[in-house]
Amino acid sequence: MDLFIINVIDGLIYGLLLFMLSSGLTLIFSMMGVLNLSHAAFYMLGAYLAYQISVITGFWVGLIVAPILVTILGAAVERYGLRRVHQYGHVPELIFTFGLFFVIEELVQYIWGRSMVNYDSPESLNFIAFSLAGGTIPAYKVFMLLVSVGIFVALYYVLARTRVGMIIQAALSYPKTVESLGHNVPLVFMGVFGVGTGLAGLAGVIAGPSLTTFPGMAFLLGSIVFVCVVVGGLGSLSGAFIASLLIGWLQTFAASYNIGAADILIAMGYEFPKDVYYHPWRDLWTLTLPQIGPILPYILLILVLVFKPNGLFGKRET
C-alpha cells in the first residue's frame, strides 16, 4: 500500500511534468495547426541553459532566466523559421520542426559535450520531505510538484480570465474568425509559440536535476509527449492533461511492479523450460513489466489512433 502511494505521487509528478510540455504543444497545435516536433528539444535546451547559469549564479537565477531565454529562442524560431515555411503547407512545417529537433540536439552536444552534465538540485532543497514506510519523497520532488501545479493554475487563469486568453481560446475553435476580427494573428502565433516552448524550457529546468541532464533527454521524453497530446486528442488541453497523468502513472507503475510473464504463464499451467536461455520462446519467458514499460505509451498511441483517430477528447479533425 505504501509503495502504491509513493508510486501515485511519483506518477503525478511525472505526469505534471509531461503536462508542462504537452500543454505548450497543444496550445501551439491549436493555434497554428503545427505539431511542433522539436518541442522536447526546447525542454532539453531549458535544462542545459539552466545548468550553465546555475554554474555561475546558482539554481534560483537559472530557474527564472533559462525559461525566458528559451521563450525568446522559441519566438525567434517561429518568426524567422516557421513563418517562412508556413507558406509551403503543413507537411514542410512538420519536416522543419523534425529537422530542428536534430539540429538542436547536435548543437547541445556541440556546446556541452556528449556526456551528461552535473546539474544538481539546490542545497536548500536537499532534504527528505517526508517518508512513508520504506520509501522517501525528497523535498525537490515536492518542489517540482508545486511548480507544476503553480504553472497549471497560472495557465488556467490566463486562458480563462484574461483578454489574451480569450483570444487564444477563440482561436482554438475559430482561428479564421479571430483573424478576421482584426487581431494581430502573426504576433499571437509568435507569442504562443514562444510561451509554449518556454513552458517546455521550464519543464527542462526543473526536470534536469532529477531526471539527469544529458543529450538523450529530449529523445527520451519527446516521443512520450507526442503520445500524450495525440492520445488526449490534438488541440484539447483537458485531454492533454488527463493523458499526461495517465501516461505518468502508467509508466511509473509499470517500472516498479516486477511482474514477469513467467508468473502468468506458470499460473496458466505452462511449465517453466529448463534451459530458458536456449528456448525459442525465451524472450516471452523472461519478459517483465518494467521491460515493456517504455513501450506501453506507444501501444496506447497506436490503439487510440486506430480506434479513435481524434484522440480521447479531441473534437478537431486532424
Add this chain to the structure above:
Amino acid sequence: MNDNAMQKSALSPAMPWILAAAILIVLPFIFTGGGSITIMNQIGITIVLAMSYNMLLGQGGMLSFGHAVYMGIGGFVAVHVMNLVENEYMWLPLPLLPLVGGLVGLGFATIIGSFSTRKAGTVFAMISLGIGELIAACCIIITVFFGGEEGISGDRTMAPPTFGIEFITQKEVYFLIAFWVLLSTFCMYLFTQTPVGKMANAVRDNPERAEFVGYSQRWVRYVSFCAAGFFAGVAGALFAINYEILTEQNLNLNMSFQVLLATYIGGVGFFLGPIFGAILFTLLQTVIGLQTDLWALYTGLVFILMVMFLPAGLTGLFAMHMIPIQLGRVGMLIKPYSKIFFPGLAFVIGIIALIELINHVRHHGEEQFMTLFWVEFDTTSFVPWGLFALMTIVGFYISRIFAKEVAEAWGEATFVEGERS
C-alpha cells in the same frame, strides 16, 4: 521510313535505362579503390531506400517518420534467411535474397498500412512515429529475432554460388546491388505510370476531388504504402548482404530521419530527386564524416536551410533553371551568380572554420595546432580567429548585397510577357 520512326519511338523510352545500366557497369572500373566501391554500395542501398520513401512523401503526400522500420525488418529477416541457408535448412541463391526482404517489407506494410493509411497528414505521421518507436524498443526486448544490442549477423559467402560467384569481394556485391538498384528503380518508375501511381498524385494534391472521381483515397494510399514497404524491404536485404549485420541502429528514428533527409535534399516530387539526394547525402556522410565529427550538425543545418529556402530540393533547383534556359536568357544569370559565388564561399568557409575552431579548443584543447582545409595553424594565436571572423562577416554582408541583384536578375530572366497581371 515509317518503320524507322516506330523503331525510334520504341527505343527512346528505353534509352535512359540503357544509359543508366551502362554507367552502373562502368563505374567500378573507373573508381577501382576498395573504399570507393564501399561508398558506391552504400549509395546504391540509400538510393533504393530514398526512392521508396519518395513513393510515400513525394508521390503520395504521406510524411512517414518510421520508414527505416520496413527496411530494418526486411534486413533482419534477410540475415536470418542467410543463416538458415548457411546451416542448410533452406536453399536460396544470394541474388534472390532482396526479393525475400521485399516480401517481408510488403507483408509488414500490409499489416501496418491497413490502419495507418486511413488518414494522411498528422495522423499518419504520428502513427508512423509510434510504430517506429515501438519496433525500435522491441529490438532490445525480443532478442530471438533482433539480437538485442549487438544485433544479428550472418555470412553471405555461405550461400550456394550463383554461376560460380560466391560474393566474397566488394566488387561482386557491387554488381548485385547495382542490378537491384536498376531493377527497383525501373519497377518504381513503372509504378508511377500505373493508374494507381497516377491517382497517388491526385490524392496527394486533392483527396476530396479524387474521391469524387470515384477513387477511395484510403485504398490508393494503402497500395502506395505497401509498394513503398516492399522496396524498403529490398533495400534492407541489400544492406544485410553488404554489411552482413543488422542492429537496432538500422531501424530507429535517427535512421528514419536520415532517409527523410536524403530524399528531401534531392527533391521530393521529382522521380530522380531521391537518386541525387542519396548520392549527395552518402558522399556527405562518408567523405565529410571522415574529416570532422560534426558532420551531423552540418547536414542538419543544410537540411533546415533547405526546408526554409529551397523546398523543392536540388532537383527542384535544376528544374527551376529550365525556364531561363528555355527562354534563352540563362546568360543574364551568369554575371550575378559569379558575383555572389566568392563572397558566399568566403562566408561558408569562415563560419565552418569558426565552428571547427571552437570545437577544437573545447574538446581537443591540449593540442595547440589543428589542420583545417589542408592548412595547419596555431589555435592559440589571434590570426586564424580574426581572419575567419572577418571572412564570415564580410562574406555575409557582401552576399546580402549581391543577393538582391541575383533576385532581380532572376525575375528578369524568368519574366514572361503577359503572365504578370
